[in-house]
Amino acid sequence: MAATTSIALTETPLIAYVLRRADDALVLGHRLSEWCGHAPVLEEELALANIALDLIGQARSLYDYAARLDGRGLTEDDFAYLRDVNRYRNCLLVEQPNGDFAVTIVRQVVFSAFMDPYWRAMTASRDETLAAIAAKAEKESVYHLRHAAEWLIRLGDGTAESHRRAQAALDELWPYSGELFEVDGAERALIEAGVAIDPAGLRGAWNTTIDDVLTQATLTRPAEGWMQTGGRSGRHSEHLGTILTELQYLQRTCPGATW
């Protein structure tokens, strides 16, 4: 393919569905990789980098599948490097800045508590490729959840300062949790076909995990209220643009550059 700095593609419902999962994983993986060299202790440095690696690995498998579905010879890299910000389909939660350590950990808890049962459900998808990717990711998400949950308990049930910060992070990110459960018409059809996962069926498991962790962490679950939305259809917060500026810099500057 000739060097280009931008791809447009026809998103069939399945491609859009795959890209939503892939973009969640890539953007969160990128966010966690920003902790490299800045984590509070060495063990955390390794942990966050390991989780980032898992997520970027999941994204690669999903982009690879999207490329095959598209069938025009795109590669996984094209999806990551050559889509404009409004073509990204990730939820707003994963693009939120790392903030202090409490913000990063709360974001991990909210996301992993959702993805762990999500991947497990997807292992039974009628789509064999998605089921295979999920079987791999499911083994990883349980570690991600445990890591974040243990940290949130330590922070919430720690000092007055760590408790204050953990609660503030929870209050700040809570409005981004609703988008995880969103489904649009195209996705609904895939759910009925046994390909996609209905997030409504995961609400109970997510609530149980969140309540269990928050109780142990002595944190207060924020009241249900207005929820942020837009990421799935490409309307993002300003933060994603900043991420892509860094992520896509090389391909935008030297189109087609390879290692």
Next chain:
Amino acid sequence: MSAAAALARDDETLRRRAWDAAAQVCDPEIPVLTIADLGVLRSVEIAEDGAVEVAITPTYSGCPAMDVIGVDVELALLKAGLDKVRIRHVLAPAWTTDWMSEEGRAKLLAYGIAPPAATSSRRALFGEDSVACPRCGSERTQKISEFGSTACKSLWRCLACREPFDHFKCI
């Protein structure tokens, strides 16, 4: 013997030779284990065009060793005189520590890495696994971090001999 049967036998000989060569390739991050010990080497087949098709599977989705393993396999086969090689990455069935050979587990232990346990309560949100120290054998050990020097290992310390050690996570 019919021509077809002779051809099939030749293919089988070739396949075995290719498997033996690929099976010698070591994991770049845990050099005491071969990819056969690990269960990362899934299959070796002879394609219709005569190429050797080697299927490998990652331990974790983001395992950065996969590309290196692919290149190492190609090199090993080249040295064995097989130059038409294709590497395939497969995800299903998902890799599990159950595939690690007994020999592999023993090699890990001798190398100072606690091998994956046969059973684990990995589903428990706050599970407490017990891992014996690979150096002194004591079960008085403590997990330092779920994530160690590579994606597939966690970091522990022994309270008896005071040595830190890696544990190959059970997945």
